Every structure is written in C-alpha cells, then in structure tokens.
Amino acid sequence: MRTREAGLSEKQIKLRIFIQKFLDEHAYPPTVRDIQHACGISSTSVVDYNLNILEERGVIKRNPDISRGIEVVAIGGKRTVRIPVLSAIAAGEPLPVPDAGAASRGHDTYDIPQEIVAGKANVYALRVKGTSMIDALIDDGDLVVMQQTSSADNGDMVAARLKLDNSFTLKRFYKEPTRIRLQPANSQMQPIYVRPEDMDIQGRVLGVIRKL
Amino acid sequence: MRTREAGLSEKQIKLRIFIQKFLDEHAYPPTVRDIQHACGISSTSVVDYNLNILEERGVIKRNPDISRGIEVVAIGGKRTVRIPVLSAIAAGEPLPVPDAGAASRGHDTYDIPQEIVAGKANVYALRVKGTSMIDALIDDGDLVVMQQTSSADNGDMVAARLKLDNSFTLKRFYKEPTRIRLQPANSQMQPIYVRPEDMDIQGRVLGVIRKL
DNA sequence: CACTCCGCAGAACTAAGGTTCTATTACAAG
DNA sequence: CTTGTAATAGAACCTTAGTTCTGCGGAGTG
Numbered sequence: 001m002r003t004r005e006a007g008l009s010e011k012q013i014k015l016r017i018f019i020q021k022f023l024d025e026h027a028y029p030p031t032v033r034d035i036q037h038a039c040g041i042s043s044t045s046v047v048d049y050n051l052n053i054l055e056e057r058g059v060i061k062r063n064p065d066i067s068r069g070i071e072v073v074a075i076g077g078k079r080t081v082r083i084p085v086l087s088a089i090a091a092g093e094p095l096p097v098p099d100a101g102a103a104s105r106g107h108d109t110y111d112i113p114q115e116i117v118a119g120k121a122n123v124y125a126l127r128v129k130g131t132s133m134i135d136a137l138i139d140d141g142d143l144v145v146m147q148q149t150s151s152a153d154n155g156d157m158v159a160a161r162l163k164l165d166n167s168f169t170l171k172r173f174y175k176e177p178t179r180i181r182l183q184p185a186n187s188q189m190q191p192i193y194v195r196p197e198d199m200d201i202q203g204r205v206l207g208v209i210r211k212l
Numbered sequence: 213m214r215t216r217e218a219g220l221s222e223k224q225i226k227l228r229i230f231i232q233k234f235l236d237e238h239a240y241p242p243t244v245r246d247i248q249h250a251c252g253i254s255s256t257s258v259v260d261y262n263l264n265i266l267e268e269r270g271v272i273k274r275n276p277d278i279s280r281g282i283e284v285v286a287i288g289g290k291r292t293v294r295i296p297v298l299s300a301i302a303a304g305e306p307l308p309v310p311d312a313g314a315a316s317r318g319h320d321t322y323d324i325p326q327e328i329v330a331g332k333a334n335v336y337a338l339r340v341k342g343t344s345m346i347d348a349l350i351d352d353g354d355l356v357v358m359q360q361t362s363s364a365d366n367g368d369m370v371a372a373r374l375k376l377d378n379s380f381t382l383k384r385f386y387k388e389p390t391r392i393r394l395q396p397a398n399s400q401m402q403p404i405y406v407r408p409e410d411m412d413i414q415g416r417v418l419g420v421i422r423k424l
Numbered sequence: 425c426a427c428t429c430c431g432c433a434g435a436a437c438t439a440a441g442g443t444t445c446t447a448t449t450a451c452a453a454g
Numbered sequence: 455c456t457t458g459t460a461a462t463a464g465a466a467c468c469t470t471a472g473t474t475c476t477g478c479g480g481a482g483t484g
Contacts, residue, residue: 009461024294027283028241028275031441043463048443050461063240067279067441067470071239079323080292111291113323116423134398137349137422157424186346210349210420211328212369221431243471255433260473262431279440279471 008057012050014039016059020072029068080111083145085125112145116207122148123206135184136170138208144170145207150200157185157205163198170205219269224262226251228271232284241280292323295357297337324357328419334360335418347396348382350420356382357419362412369397369417375410382417 008016018038022030030038032047041047051070054060063069085108110125117123128142136157138144152158158173160182171182171192180199183191220228230250234242242250244259253259263282266272275281297320322337329335340354348369350356364370370385372394383394383404392411395403 011461028278028280029239031279032443033441041462043465044442045444045464046462062442065442065469066240067243068240069442079294082291111325113421113423116421134349134400137346137351139349139397185351188346205424207424208420208422209325209328210422211325212417212419223431244473245471253432255435256472257434257474258432277439277472281472 008054008059009050011039011041012054012057012059015047015050016054016072019060019070023072029070031068079114081114081117081123082109082111083117083123083125084108085110085127085143087126110143110209112207112209116145118206120147120206124148125209133170135186135189136205137185138170139210141210143209143211144205145209146203147206148203150202152201152204159202159205160199161202162194163200164194168202173201220266220271221262223251223253224266224269224271227259227262228266228284231272231282235284241282243280291326293326293329293335294321294323295329295335295337296320297322297339297355299338322355322421324419324421328357330418332359332418336360337421345382347398347401348417349397350382351422353422355421355423356417357421358415359418360415362414364413364416371414371417372411373414374406375412376406380414385413 015035018035019030022034022038032044032051035041035051036044036047039047051060051062055062058073061071061073063071112125124146126144126146128138128140128144131140133139146159152173154174156173157170159168159170160173161168169182171184174181174183175196176193178195179193180196181191181193182199227247230247231242234246234250244256244263247253247263248256248259251259263272263274267274270285273283273285275283324337336358338356338358340350340352340356343352345351358371364385366386368385369382371380371382372385373380381394383396386393386395387408388405390407391405392408393403393405394411
C-alpha cells in the first residue's frame with residue numbers, strides 16, 4: 001500500500017504544504033481550524049488526527065495546549081547562519097585569524113545558507129581582493145566561507161601556505177605517498193607538488209558566495 | 213531620524229527584546245501572558261497597553277483576535293531571501309522558466325543572502341550540472357542565482373542563447389557598435405563575438421553559491 | 425485645588441482554539 | 455459473517471488567550 005511506503009497520504013501532504021504556505025505569509029502558524037477550512041476538511045478532529053500522524057512521521061512538531069503550536073521540522077532547524085566577515089585577503093597576505101566571539105562584537109556579519117556550514121565550528125568569511133585565486137574559480141570580490149583548521153582530508157579545498165615563498169593559495173589537497181599535490185579547481189590547469197614540510201594548512205574552504 | 217526607538221520607554225524596549233528572543237527559540241509568537249510573566253508585569257492589560265504603543269510606533273504588528281498574532285516588523289528588512297530552485301541545467305539545454313508562485317508550491321527552495329537579490333523580481337536558482345561553464349568561474353554543482361529578463365546592461369553576466377547552434381552560455385555582455393562581445397569571466401580566455409540578431413538573452417546572473 | 429492624562433493593577437468577559445468523545449463508513453483479513 | 459482498523463464526521467468540552475472595564479496613584483497644568 002502506498003501510505004506505508006510514502007509515509008504520507010494525499011491529505012497529509014496537502015496539510016503540510018498549506019502549513020508551510022501559511023507560515024510564509026503570516027509569521028505565525030495556522031490554527032487547526034485554519035487548516036480545516038483551507039483544506040476543505042469537515043471536522044477539526046480529522047485535522048487533529050492527521051496532524052498527529054505528521055508528527056509521528058517527524059514532519060512537524062506539535063506543542064500541546066499551545067494555540068498555533070505547530071512547527072514544521074526544517075531539516076537541521078534554521079536555513080541560514082550568521083557568520084563574521086573578517087577582512088579582505090589578497091594574494092600573499094597572511095590569513096586573518098578569527099577569535100572567539102568575533103561575530104558577537106561589533107564585527108561585520110553575513111547570513112549564509114546553513115547548508116554550507118553544515119554544523120561546523122570556527123567558521124568565518126573572507127572577502128577576496130584581486131584575481132589571484134582565479135584558478136580556484138574564485139574571483140575578485142567573492143566571499144569565501146572558511147573553517148579554521150590545520151588538517152584536511154583528501155579532496156578538501158584548503159588555504160595553504162607555501163613556506164618557500166610564504167605565499168598563500170587556495171587549492172584542492174591530496175596527500176600522495178611522498179608529496180602533497182595541490183590541485184587547482186580548474187582542472188585545465190596544472191597541479192603543483194610540495195613536500196609536506198614545505199607547507200601548512202591555514203583553513204578549509206567550505207563555500208563561495210559571489211554577487212555580480 | 214530614529215523617531216522609532218526614541219519614543220519607547222524602558223518597558224517597551226524590554227517587551228520588544230523578549231518578543232524577538234521568544235521568536236528565535238519558539239517558531240511561534242508569544243501570547244500576551246507569556247510576555248506578562250517573562251517581563252514581570254502584573255497585568256495583561258499593561259502588556260496590551262504597551263503592545264498597542266509598540267504598534268503605533270511601527271515596531272510590531274498586531275492581528276486582532278488572533279492568538280499569538282504578533283509580528284515584529286523587521287528593521288532594515290530580512291537578511292536572507294527564499295527563492296525557488298528550478299532544476300539542473302547542463303550545457304546546451306534550454307533554460308527552465310520560472311512561473312509565478314513557484315516558491316509557494318511544493319517546489320524546492322533555498323535561502324540566499326538578501327544582498328544578492330537586492331530587491332529584484334523574478335529571481336530563481338539553477339543547479340549547474342557539468343563543467344561547461346568553467347570559463348564563467350562556475351563549477352559543477354554550483355547554484356546560480358538568476359533573474360529572468362531579456363535585456364542586459366553592459367558588463368552584466370547573462371545567460372545567452374546563440375541561435376547558430378542553439379547553445380547556452382554564461383558570459384559578460386558588452387554591446388559594441390556593430391556586434392556584441394561575450395566575455396568569459398576568466399579574463400585569460402578569449403571573448404566571442406556575435407551579431408545582435410544571432411543571440412538573445414535568457415536571463416541575468418545575479419550571483420553564484422558554491423558548497424564544497 | 426480641580427482636572428486631565430499617563431501608566432498600571434485586577435478582574436471579568438468572551439472568542440479562539442486545542443482536545444476528546446462517540447458514531448459512522450469503507451475495506452481488508454480471518 | 456465477524457472482526458479489526460483506518461479514516462472520517464459532528465459535536466461538545468474546556469483551556470487558552472485577546473480584549474475590555476473599572477479603579478487608582480502620580481505628574482503635570484491652569
């Protein structure tokens with residue numbers, strides 16, 4: 001039977017859609033009776049019945065005895081996160097280091113999609129100055145979302161400092177048996193190879209936000 | 213002129229702060245009695261009295277006879293915007309066209325920084341498939357924020373359809389005396405030139421969001 | 425002093441709205 | 455046929471919560 005697999009009946013999906021729509025345009029949740037009338041249901045008990053099923057399925061959360069106490073369980077809660085914007089970086093400059101509580105003080109902040117941060121800590125943003133990171137598909141003026149860390153997994157895009165000339169670069173990180181390969185995001189360009197002791201990792205790039 | 217905050221008493225500011233805090237952690241607005249107890253006020257009528265003042269000052273909006281019908285009118289507007297994510301695009305495919313109210317229906321949506329949209333209408337997002345737009349600094353999996361339009365200013369990044377081979381491309385748009393120059397964002401690459409009648413504009417790129 | 429307005433207290437009133445109870449229908453399994 | 459269950463309907467119940475009314479003390483004012 002379909003309800004077993006899909007989890008939700010036609011009517012239950014209708015309820016969920018209406019609740020979301022209502023929240024979009026009202027800033028407060030609907031009542032049981034709002035839902036009843038909007039979805040053409042004849043009784044509040046039917047709404048109650050189906051809302052309980054939606055809650056069992058984890059689609060919504062109900063707060064008993066609280067009027068309009070319906071919440072849609074957004075995956076991971078809020079859909080945006082506020083992070084501090086530290087300062088601009090240009091090629092060769094040392095990377096600014098975030099300190100605890102930077103966001104709460106007078107700092108510049110920016111709201112970015114939650115999905116980019118994905119629950120990670122020590123996340124901040126840097127405004128890119130210049131086109132020196134064009135090979136990482138990062139342009140002048142882009143906002144780079146960083147996580148402060150000194151380790152990385154293979155394939156991560158990292159901010160690496162090359163000790164030889166003390167320069168910074170954004171590349172994908174691959175640990176090979178005897179060396180480290182730093183691969184530009186633009187695959188048409190050539191990777192560079194360094195010995196592990198000739199570089200260190202300043203941070204990991206989580207995302208890029210560009211406004212044209 | 214900050215006439216808004218100026219006319220508020222100690223107590224009224226306390227109410228406003230509590231309402232915002234409550235909204236942050238509850239997904240539904242507080243009741244008059246919630247406010248009463250949280251702010252140590254002895255009577256609901258006092259809360260009512262001060263809420264009315266807050267509404268006169270334009271700090272909040274009240275919906276009569278609706279439980280928890282309090283909205284805080286956002287100062288300076290929201291910092292994120294929810295837009296519909298239409299579908300994936302790959303090179304050469306026709307661009308999907310947004311229709312009114314797409315976001316409110318069962319559609320996929322995404323929250324992006326308000327700054328990118330900047331009040332423009334007909335904004336939607338496309339998930340990029342493939343690396344065919346690497347010369348526009350757009351990678352596989354990127355989310356491209358588009359505005360549906362058929363005109364563009366010089367320097368805009370546009371989604372252009374080349375009629376000759378019916379292909380799509382993202383380039384910067386420059387109108388020259390006798391021809392149109394389509395300039396890749398990566399300035400190391402060569403522009404292409406077309407006659408105005410050999411192309412049309414499908415939309416304007418407002419921004420790019422990349423999650424690594 | 426009388427008068428008014430503001431802010432507050434307490435209580436009562438009433439509509440809104442969550443919840444529950446009982447009954448009915450449809451349908452599938454035993 | 456009987457039983458069980460999912461889904462529904464209608465109504466009643468009763469807490470929640472917005473609103474109103476009356477009164478009171480203080481501050482300013484003519």
